[in-house]
Amino acid sequence: DGGITQSPKYLFRKEGQNVTLSCEQNLNHDAMYWYRQDPGQGLRLIYYSQIVNDFQKGDIAEGYSVSREKKESFPLTVTSAQKNPTAFYLCASKGRENEQFFGPGTRLTVL
Amino acid sequence: AQKITQTQPGMFVQEKEAVTLDCTYDTSDQSYGLFWYKQPSSGEMIFLIYQGSYDEQNATEGRYSLNFQKARKSANLVISASQLGDSAMYFCAMMDRGVSYDKVIFGPGTSLSVIP
Numbered sequence: 001d002g003g004i005t006q007s008p009k010y011l012f013r014k015e016g017q018n019v020t021l022s023c024e025q026n027l028n029h030d031a032m033y034w035y036r037q038d039p040g041q042g043l044r045l046i047y048y049s050q051i052v053n054d055f056q057k058g059d060i061a062e063g064y065s066v067s068r069e070k071k072e073s074f075p076l077t078v079t080s081a082q083k084n085p086t087a088f089y090l091c092a093s094k095g096r097e098n099e100q101f102f103g104p105g106t107r108l109t110v111l
Numbered sequence: 112a113q114k115i116t117q118t119q120p121g122m123f124v125q126e127k128e129a130v131t132l133d134c135t136y137d138t139s140d141q142s143y144g145l146f147w148y149k150q151p152s153s154g155e156m157i158f159l160i161y162q163g164s165y166d167e168q169n170a171t172e173g174r175y176s177l178n179f180q181k182a183r184k185s186a187n188l189v190i191s192a193s194q195l196g197d198s199a200m201y202f203c204a205m206m207d208r209g210v211s212y213d214k215v216i217f218g219p220g221t222s223l224s225v226i227p
Contacts, residue, residue, distance in 0.1 A: 031213065042202055043156075043217040050213070058214070088154060098144050098163075098206055100215060102156035 002027050004103035006091050011108045013078070013085070021076045021106045023091030029101070031094035032074040036060060036087045037105075043090060049074055078108065086110045113138045113207045115218035122223050124193045131178070132188040132221050134203030140164075144206035145186040146215070147177065151199045159201075162186060190223075198225045 004025045013019045025032065031050050035043040045058030049068040063082025068074055078085045088107050092100040114137040124130035136145065147159040162170045162177045170177040178187040190197055203218040 033215070035217075042219045045214065045216070048214065090154075090156060092156070094213065094215075097161060098213070099146060099158045099161050100148075100156075100204075101158065102148075105154045107154075 004091060004093060004101055006089075006103035006106050008106060009104065011106055013108060013110050015110060016080045018077055018079050019108065021078065021089055021091075021108070023074045023076065023103060024072055025074075025093045025101075025103075026072060027093055027095070027101060028071070029093035029095060030071070032068070033092040033094070033100065034058075034064075034066065034074070034076045035090045035092065037090060038087050046076065046089075113140075113205060113216055115203050115205055115216055117203055117218040117221050119221045120219075122221055124190075124223065124225055126195060126225055126227050127192055129189060129191045130193055130223065132190070132201050132203075132223065134186045134188065134218060136184050136186060136203070136205050138184075138205065138207060140207065145177070145179070146204040146206070147175070147186075147188045148202045148204060148217075149197075149199045150202065150220070156202075160188070193225045195225050195227060198223060 007022045033048045034046040037043050044060050047066040049055035065077045090105045091103045116135045143164045145162045149157045160170050160172045160175045162179045174191045176189045200220045202220045207214045
């Protein structure tokens with residue numbers, strides 16, 4: 001089945017640690033996105049990538065980093081510089097009709 | 112700056128009734144796209160409907176329709192014959208064609224509760 005997978009579903013991190021969230025898609029989409037969602041709020045764009053080896057900062061990129069070495073993969077690293085990383089993280093890719101397809105999300109908790 | 116406003120934090124609707132979720136947007140671009148997504152309590156985001164700024168007809172997808180009023184910059188979602196499974200958060204979003212990249216911004220969302 002075509003779709004987007006994110007792993008892990010739940011992630012716990014100690015303060016000061018870097019963690020990497022996985023996002024893989026087999027939809028052959030060029031554009032991919034990372035969003036952060038805090039409880040009761042909408043989505044905020046962290047990073048986006050239109051093509052392999054290229055990505056742009058979104059509205060809240062500080063404390064995060066990404067890479068796009070393969071079309072299928074767009075991992076997000078939450079660094080120790082991110083002051084309040086506890087949130088729900090959603091990865092998406094953009095389809096031919098411009099709609100975004102989302103993965104199931106990763107809930108990150110800092111202990 | 113582009114912005115999406117959803118003024119209804121929470122809505123209630125009786126099962127089998129229709130409901131309208133409001134969305135207004137602000138952009139100076141002529142070419143843009145508007146979307147609605149549903150987010151159940153599980154957290155997944157489900158694409159519902161899309162309207163392009165040059166589309167003359169209002170978009171429809173099954174029980175969902177988008178009431179697009181370009182001059183008023185509104186893109187309200189209408190759900191007909193509400194079902195209990197429609198209880199969820201609903202987000203309006205806009206695709207902004209930036210200088211080089213397509214960027215999507217989301218509104219704050221409306222929580223819909225369907226009452227039996």
